[in-house]
Amino acid sequence: MxxxxxxxxxxxxxxxxxxxxxxxxxxxxxxxxxxxxxxxxxxxxxxxxxxxxxxxxxxxxxxxxxxxxxxxxxxxxxxxxxxxxxxxxxxxxxxxxxxxxxxxxxxxxxxxxxxxxxxxxxxxxxxxxxxxxxxxxxxxxxxxxxxxxxxxxxxxxxxxxxxxxxxxxxxxxxxxxxxxxxxxxxxxxxxxxxxxxxxxxGKISKEDGLIDLADNAEENYRKFRAYTSWPGIYTFFKRGDKRIRVIITQAHLKGKRLVLDTVKPEGKDEMPYADFLRSGAKPS
Known part of the structure; x- marks a missing residue:
């Protein structure tokens, strides 16, 4: 042929x-x-x-x-x-x-x-x-x-x-x-x-990556897995009167709890989540 x-x-x-x-x-x-x-x-x-x-x-x-x-x-x-x-x-x-x-x-x-x-x-x-x-x-x-x-x-x-x-x-x-x-x-x-x-x-938008850490952990973890390359997942924290956008770069599911391993706050380098919490930031 x-x-x-x-x-x-x-x-x-x-x-x-x-x-x-x-x-x-x-x-x-x-x-x-x-x-x-x-x-x-x-x-x-x-x-x-x-x-x-x-x-x-x-x-x-x-x-x-x-x-x-x-x-x-x-x-x-x-x-x-x-x-x-x-x-x-x-x-x-x-x-x-x-x-x-x-x-x-x-x-x-x-x-x-x-x-x-x-x-x-x-x-x-x-x-x-x-x-x-x-x-x-x-x-x-x-x-x-x-x-x-x-x-x-x-x-x-x-x-x-x-x-x-x-x-x-x-x-x-x-x-x-x-x-x-x-x-x-x-x-x-x-x-x-x-x-x-x-x-x-349908298509994915940047806004689809927003999560609320108070929502269902398994659903949030699915979002992390689905959007890890783009748009990524992010949430907001507060430190005093300041609202901070935080990208979640590494996470895992432990039982029914979403565990954040590393994050990237706006304007900062990637860091361990525990270090970020020591700055006084709290989920908004």
Missing amino acids: DAPRFAFFGTPQLAVEILDALVAAGYAPILIVTMPDRVKGRGLETAETPVAAWAHERGITTSKPEKLDAAFIEDFKKCDINFSIVVAYGKILPQSLLDVAPMYNVHYSLLPRWRGATPVESAILAGDVETGVAIQKIVYELDAGPLVAVEKTAIGADEAAPALRARLNAIAKRLLVNIMPALASGDISLTEQEGAQATLC
Whole structure:
């Protein structure tokens, strides 16, 4: 069989790891589609996405459309793509693009549970004991496409989102490589999702990281695990008349009590929580 002519839509480092696995298995995309370059940092320098940098190093044709409009789709048709793989791309795919050739998405949950942008964090927040990876054929309705492959895994009691996401991506790489011959031939078996069982998850905001230490300890610990990389969790203390924003950098659950190990008060370096309390600060 000839090498499949496929495109890859993706943006962050997570997607780069998938690309590395595909290339190592002998599957290189003929086209990369990623988010446009953005100005970032204090120097206001233009930076390309991790996926764009990966493609640039390998001389793979790359498109960075601001919009997936008619002009982009006409150019896409000229590439004679057999199918596309989508991993954390960052844009809604219009029906006119889906009509060109099949598109398959790697999703980090057991669909139909946690359709949406934050499935890893949402599984932890809900106290789910298992999650997994689902590869779906994309339809226009959000994460509602028929399933090509699914694999489950348990969520560790103390596992935080970065570690869980890394494990899920390892599963995703293996799953995707295993089904590439079927995707290339079109000889795939699709299983429709049970839409009545669907749950949704939205985007995360900075404000989501706020906790009240008087709230349920287990729920606060789930927030810590889910938001440890971003936005982080924080609370407020008072010292005299001053209100202090405090980021919780390390914590653990002991019985039914949330134990803070290290914190970072605003304007200060990270320190042991016990040292911070000696300053006279109290939860507000």
